[in-house]
Amino acid sequence: MTCLPGHTEKKLGLAIDLDTCVGCHACVTACKGWNDQGYGVPLSDQDAYGADPSGVFLNRVHGYQVQPDTGGAAQTINFPRSCLHCEDAPCVTVCPTGASYKRVEDGIVLVNEDACIGCGLCAWACPYGAREMDADAGVMKKCTLCVDRIYNENLPEEDREPACVRTCPTGARHFGDFNDPTSKVSKLTAARGGFDLMPEMGTKPTNKYLPPRPKDQRQEASLLAPLLDIEAKGFAGWLDRILGKI
């Protein structure tokens, strides 16, 4: 049993725009690439060229088909999923060794791999399926919010953001401090009605999802009016009318 900090100085996290995500998986492999050589052990792949390849990804994108209740056209929603860095993170409190912890300074939920025994309790406790066991190293892996990028003095200032945010081609991923009401993520969340994933779980996720804007809104009231009755006036009549407008 591990304790959560009562309060964190910052609440770093992501605001993910479901209105803009095209499901391209750029964030998935940028994350894999960075973290394969970043914090902790590499993200191993098993049977990489085989019949049942499986590897660790700290971020995955799922596509869903949605049929609106209102009866409109069906939609495809792309939904990136990774650790939400919850305030009440059940993955931390369930950890028997203290390996899982939430950082006091920024709220990032991390795994101290030296203390992780690979029991997998945290993955069971996480309602979001955000943790993945590394089969090679036997330790639990999860999104670190690129803790080895965001403060990294060896990187140019503009690159001190998570790899998934830096790479996202549509700009659907935003990084910042949710404790700061003037931050971009706080403002976007306020403006766009950013929501918690599965709030009923009581985990108080830090990451927010910005909902898709309403789709298929038709404006049939403003249809174009014909210049004139072409059937009655003929093509010559149409030509005279339109060119008279020059």
Next chain:
Amino acid sequence: MGAQPKIDTSPKVSDEVRRTTCYMCACRCGINVHLKSGKVSYIEGNRDHPVNKGVLCAKGASGIKQVTAPSRLRAPMRRVGPRGSGAFEEISWEEALSLAVEWMEPLRDSGPEKLAFFTGRDQSQSLTSFWAQNFGTPNYAAHGGFCSVNMAAAGIYTIGGAFWEFGQPDWEHTKLFVLFGVAEDHDSNPIKMGLGRLKERGAKVIGVNPIRSGYNAVADDWYGVTPGADGLLILSLIHCLLEAGKIDLDYLARFTNAPLLVRSDEGAEKGLFLRNEAGKPVVMEGGKLVPFDQKGVRPDLGASYEGHRTVFAHMAERYLSPDHAPEAIAARVGIPASRIRGLAAELAHTAFDAPIVLDREWTDFRGETHSQMVGRPVSFHAMRGISAHSNGFQTARALHLLQVLLGTVETPGGYRFKPPYPKPAEAHPAPHSKVTRGKPLDGPHLGYPRGPEHLALNPDGSPVRIDKAFSWENPLSAHGMMHMVIANAHAGDPYKIDTLFLYMANMAWNSSMNTAAVMEMLTDKGEDGEYVIPRIIYSDAYASEMVAYADLILPDTTYLERHDCISLLDRPISEPGAAGDSIRWPVVEPDRNVRGFQSVLIDLGARMKLPGFVNAEGKALYADYADYIVNHQRRPGIGPLMGFRGEDGTGEGRGAPNPAQIDRYIANGSFFQAHVPDDAAYFKPWNAGYQDWAVRVGLYDAPQPYLISIWSEPMRRFQLAAEGFGDRQPPDAMRARLKQAMDPLPVWYPPFGDDGAEDYPVHALTQRPMAMYHSWGSQNAWLRQIHGRNPLYVPTKIWEENGFAEGDWAKLTSPNGAIVVPVAHMPALNPHTVWTWNAIGKRKGAWALDEGAPEATKGFLLNHLISELLPEKSDGMRWSNSDPVTGQAAWFDLRVRVEKTTPPSEAQPAFPKLDLKGVQA
């Protein structure tokens, strides 16, 4: 809880960052390749790069796995067993090159056309075409014929450019963006970045596509059009705009051929433009004929002169006709008439009620100065979805006409050209095909015919080219027809060849129609016991299916181990505001006995003493590709790269070769840009400022303003031939088809796949997933975990009719055959359409995948259902299953029948396992 662990938040990232250019698709983004201990450790986007500005797609970020892939070819190989058996022996490069020369060199004198050289994912076409031209064979092209030549050619013939590398929406100003038929996989990062910017600004995005995934998933509104009917929809939108008078008359009068007079007198000139004695087209102004380009001219769009009417009148009359009304076409298009009228209204309101006005003075080619740049903030993008049909050329032309009527081409908020475009058909070369034994071809192979005189025909009317490009069957086949090469060479129609030389083209699998038959053609022997296609040389970096059918393998490097140039002579990386080109350079050295294909080609050219590759003494001109990139001059002062030219490296576009050019590129992030001045940024085809700039940087040798071709004279010339005029006459059986297809105004006709398709009620499509688009092989260890399976996606109506449930399989039958495949339900789909991811399915044993890999057991290709030939016609011939104008492979004409079936143990048809262990790893 104990003390929080201390962690290092500032680890060293890498030893070194080398900036080069991605090759996972044709976007050619800038990448930062991080190295640790000399090995690639991480790849990210280059923030300074004009194409991707730091972002990178799923493929680009997985590039590290391209280098470590077990499917990498390891050394040159010569076939020692039967073709297709995978029995190869390793040979030295000297042996490999000598063998290639031994095969090819004699053909130069005995018949250069016996060498067919076709390249697939080639990004060095200005070199490969130059090589083929100097060899002397007429048989060269890259993969455009089975990709998207309809889109490219229709754009060039209409507005002087198309989408993607030709031009793009004015992302900063556009207010309404409409995507037509863009497969999920197209124009990767630029379009994603553009969509992101539109979303940020609250601009509206509309998707017109049978499948609502990818970019269409984020569209604010979706029109689930039935495949092959896009042209009908577009012409109906034009009908609505004309009916309401919502068109940009001033734009049409100034910048298009709308005011030109079309001759009405019977004879060989009917339908061509009325010209003055100097040969210049004329317009009517104040009842008088004047040259179209006279200063201050205000042409009368509705004029007639001795019975000759304007293009405008012809066009308006055609599309105003009731058969183009939404109510007349709604059922075929699969979209209610009210929605089509709603879309037309939305286009008109945005274009005309919310114009963009920039206070920027500019002067047009007639010498008239304008104080402002006024634009129509509606923009479009389209790609293979509308072009891969047998009516795709005319559909793409219709889309350009729609842009033109709205006045959006090259105006603020609309569509913008990227240098060297604008470049109309007249500014491109015509195709060349005159073979002289032992000599180079008489000019570049590929080009834009202006009339029947430019067809590649022998005196007896037979096609000169093995793919029959530029023949009556497909007159404007500007990118060649690679998809016909193997079938034609096998049939000896129009003739037999000796050596088939392919680069990066998986013709034994996903890049061919009728794949099973193609594999048989590759291994078929004649009565003499010899292979019908006697020799096959293949270059690739990976153990693709095609490798198994090679007689000689020339193993290529990966993109991180080579020099390349992305050239203004080819497909550059320009932006609307800047001409741009770039390079690749070996950021790591290959760990095996492989060589960059372009250096190998240059070596082969020198060994065969091809002009352009040796000096007067017969000595090699270039040591390798890097040497060629720096020192080759296509015209004096103009070479493959535009940047850092001249002895001091200050030349932009023009200048003597600079020995330090590649180093300068590397220091600059591997790219160069020449910026278009602000007053030249829009109205480029007519803007004197732009034309002068383009001459200065070497894109043109003289200003070349032109009018947009609403009415296409080149097409009318082919139609005249079909009507019996002129010396070069088509076969009688082809006249009716030419009259229809070569209509000088955009027209819609049903896709040829509809013929005899009564028993095949469903349309079947493919697209590549974004995470694999253009990427060479789904063997990438990370990407195959994302897309390792490709079910057939089935809409709700067909799902329910068949009583499908998750885990079920279907038999899919077309006029060409049947396949048995797994299904999945997808509601956000046109109700008459099924689709799957293309090229996920792999043949067992290829790409170094395990025999039980899902790609090989459950993956499948639709290609087996698509014939490369249409059913027999009245002349007893089977014509190519391609667009009759350009020869673009009509992949998306496919019609099928779907039936639930018993699940087999693996997808059908299944093929014997390839044994490629010897060539890889």
